Amino acid sequence: xxxxxxxxxxxxxxxxxxxxxxxxxxxxxxxxxxxxxxxxxxxxxxxxxxxxxxxxxxxxxxxxxxxxxxxxxxxxxxxxxxxxxxxxxxxxxxxxxxxxxxxxxxxxxxxxxxxxxxxxxxxxxxxxxxxxxxxxxxxxxxxxxxxxxxxxxxxxxxxxxxxxxxxxxxxxxxxxxxxxxxxxxxxxxxxxxxxxxxxxxxxxxxxxxxxxxxxxxxxxxxxxxxxxxxxxxxxxxxxxxxxxxxxxxxxxxxxxxxxxxxxxxxxxxxxxxxxxxxxxxxxxxxxxxxxxxxxxxxxxxxxxxxxxxxxxxxxxxxxxxxxxxxxxxxxxxxxxxxxxxxxxxxxxxxxxxxxxxxxxxxxxxxxxxxxxxxxxxxxxxxxxxxxxxxxxxxxxxxxxxxxxxxxxxxxxxxxxxxxxxxxxxxxxxxxxxxxxxxxxxxxxxxxxxxxx
Amino acid sequence: xxxxxxxxxxxxxxxxxxxxxxxxxxxxxxxxxxxxxxxxxxxxxxxxxxxxxxxxxxxxxxxxxxxxxxxxxxxxxxxxxxxxxxxxxxxxxxxxxxxxxxxxxxxxxxxxxxxxxxxxxxxxxxxxxxxxxxxxxxxxxxxxxxxxxxxxxx
Numbered sequence: 001x002x003x004x005x006x007x008x009x010x011x012x013x014x015x016x017x018x019x020x021x022x023x024x025x026x027x028x029x030x031x032x033x034x035x036x037x038x039x040x041x042x043x044x045x046x047x048x049x050x051x052x053x054x055x056x057x058x059x060x061x062x063x064x065x066x067x068x069x070x071x072x073x074x075x076x077x078x079x080x081x082x083x084x085x086x087x088x089x090x091x092x093x094x095x096x097x098x099x100x101x102x103x104x105x106x107x108x109x110x111x112x113x114x115x116x117x118x119x120x121x122x123x124x125x126x127x128x129x130x131x132x133x134x135x136x137x138x139x140x141x142x143x144x145x146x147x148x149x150x151x152x153x154x155x156x157x158x159x160x161x162x163x164x165x166x167x168x169x170x171x172x173x174x175x176x177x178x179x180x181x182x183x184x185x186x187x188x189x190x191x192x193x194x195x196x197x198x199x200x201x202x203x204x205x206x207x208x209x210x211x212x213x214x215x216x217x218x219x220x221x222x223x224x225x226x227x228x229x230x231x232x233x234x235x236x237x238x239x240x241x242x243x244x245x246x247x248x249x250x251x252x253x254x255x256x257x258x259x260x261x262x263x264x265x266x267x268x269x270x271x272x273x274x275x276x277x278x279x280x281x282x283x284x285x286x287x288x289x290x291x292x293x294x295x296x297x298x299x300x301x302x303x304x305x306x307x308x309x310x311x312x313x314x315x316x317x318x319x320x321x322x323x324x325x326x327x328x329x330x331x332x333x334x335x336x337x338x339x340x341x342x343x344x345x346x347x348x349x350x351x352x353x354x355x356x357x358x359x360x361x362x363x364x365x366x367x368x369x370x371x372x373x374x375x376x377x378x379x380x381x382x383x384x385x386x387x388x389x390x391x392x393x394x395x396x397x398x399x400x401x402x403x404x405x406x407x408x409x410x411x412x413x414x415x416x417x418x419x420x421x422x423x424x425x426x427x428x429x430x431x432x433x434x435x436x437x438x439x440x441x442x443x444x445x446x447x448x449x450x451x452x
Numbered sequence: 453x454x455x456x457x458x459x460x461x462x463x464x465x466x467x468x469x470x471x472x473x474x475x476x477x478x479x480x481x482x483x484x485x486x487x488x489x490x491x492x493x494x495x496x497x498x499x500x501x502x503x504x505x506x507x508x509x510x511x512x513x514x515x516x517x518x519x520x521x522x523x524x525x526x527x528x529x530x531x532x533x534x535x536x537x538x539x540x541x542x543x544x545x546x547x548x549x550x551x552x553x554x555x556x557x558x559x560x561x562x563x564x565x566x567x568x569x570x571x572x573x574x575x576x577x578x579x580x581x582x583x584x585x586x587x588x589x590x591x592x593x594x595x596x597x598x599x600x601x602x603x604x605x606x
Contacts, residue, residue, distance in 0.1 A: 003501035005579040005591030085469075097534040097573035128467065135480070135518045136530075136574050138587035171467045176476055177517030179572065193475030193502075194513040211469045255577035260577045270498055294572075296535060326577070342535050346572055352515075 008262030029154040032111040040227035052123035059234035060247035065219030068312045077206035086126040087215040092133040093437040095180040096295035098326030101251040103344040104219035106140040110147035116223035129170045163203040179350035181331040184217040198398035242269030246311035256329035269311040294323025297403030299410035336415040341369035347404035358401035361392035375426030385412045457481035489520035525567035530584040533570040536577035548595035552602040
């Protein structure tokens with residue numbers, strides 16, 4: 001493996017999605033079969049394609065990439081016209097800060113993804129599947145390419161999938177480092193060889209997608225759920241989780257100030273408190289200050305929210321989101337000003353530049369927060385941050401603007417006094433020099449007002 | 453384009469309905485051939501290969517973080533400095549690299565051996581703080597481990 005760290009996973013109950021992690025034999029078709037793989041695909045190939053979609057619908061599976069859209073419903077939007085070329089594009093561009101679960105799935109169980117993808121292709125009548133993987137995941141991409149080559153050699157892919165007459169080609173398409181390419185239409189643009197600037201919707205990809213043809217775009221983990229749903233039935237899947245809108249096993253990627261960061265497979269709807277326990281608690285015996293439940297785009301939650309259920313609807317009701325289920329934990333010593341500044345810097349860097357509110361707004365978020373962290377902003381400027389954030393939200397073509405607004409604004413709202421105090425401490429230390437002083441080169445900056 | 457890249461592109465051509473879709477794969481192949489970055493010669497070669505205006509190719513190159521318009525070291529080090537790595541000490545890794553290599557971020561060492569840069573989330577937050585050396589992820593790092601890794605690079 002081209003990673004030097006040990007595998008870091010945890011499971012409550014039965015390992016479903018992670019069952020092959022740490023089992024290198026699962027990297028080959030034969031080994032994967034010996035561990036029970038490809039039975040679900042055989043079953044699906046014998047079914048009416050529409051029945052595959054119905055089964056996925058009945059399971060209540062919702063997309064694991066961030067938006068939580070019902071998967072079966074997404075598939076059913078693809079026109080049934082048999083003469084038309086259709087595509088499946090696997091979104092393996094996992095770039096939401098804090099998220100690493102799809103990398104684990106691809107590095108350790110590539111055939112689970114190939115199997116789930118093949119089932120989706122069969123259901124919607126797609127004959128080509130592109131796996132768009134972020135360029136940084138070199139090793140995961142190599143593992144997938146080897147698994148795909150083996151699948152062709154063993155008749156799992158190609159002209160006659162498992163002797164069923166169904167034809168399917170699959171190819172790994174490597175991205176080149178751009179968060180926006182995880183947005184589904186930005187991804188399509190990138191796949192087509194362009195800058196990854198999101199498209200206006202509608203038309204939605206299910207009707208006009210890759211190369212102008214109907215296209216399903218699904219996240220890696222979402223597709224990995226599909227073989228298990230087909231094999232064990234939608235009722236089995238539905239029985240796991242909070243309620244019928246929040247079903248199935250779920251991977252939570254836990255990072256930050258915990259003793260045991262890692263990928264945890266648990267029934268969807270585990271509380272944050274329980275998940276934190278699984279991770280050995282907050283590191284160094286410290287107290288919890290805050291946590292972000294769904295990647296850098298999700299509004300931050302506080303220590304008092306620790307018993308919240310981590311599912312789609314509970315988190316939405318609390319004004320945040322499950323997103324990619326990347327749970328970032330901050331201990332009592334964490335600087336929320338630094339967290340906000342780093343997130344703002346990220347969104348500014350990754351904004352594709354198409355929509356003015358996002359392009360300019362994310363820049364101002366970074367400038368204001370950089371000044372604040374150097375002790376060079378006024379209190380009014382700190383209070384400007386959530387206002388700028390609100391003006392980005394809802395005013396851009398894609399969700400990146402919303403993500404920046406939700407990821408940064410609430411930190412300032414919830415930790416305002418702490419952030420102002422930290423800024424004043426920085427001001428008392430005097431001006432910043434050296435590497436820490438780097439501002440936003442070549443961009444407009446606010447006039448610096450000293451002596452707050 | 454180098455012959456080996458041509459062979460690979462011909463294979464891929466069968467799987468895509470447009471020539472333009474080969475642009476990202478072609479740029480990856482070109483960057484590998486031209487020593488980890490894309491001089492003008494490489495951009496012109498890719499444009500000619502795919503029948504695209506060089507400006508279109510250049511526009512794509514500048515959009516993506518993994519394509520480099522300036523020379524890089526033989527070994528490229530990318531340090532994740534996003535929130536999860538920041539919380540666990542990525543700033544220390546950046547400082548250690550500066551000390552070990554004696555150059556600033558995005559500069560190349562005089563012997564062309566290394567260049568380093570901070571990077572957005574690399575998707576390995578369970579190993580934070582971490583960095584990528586060429587294609588390999590190195591996790592659970594501290595300043596000492598970073599210096600040992602750098603010392604081992606040829």
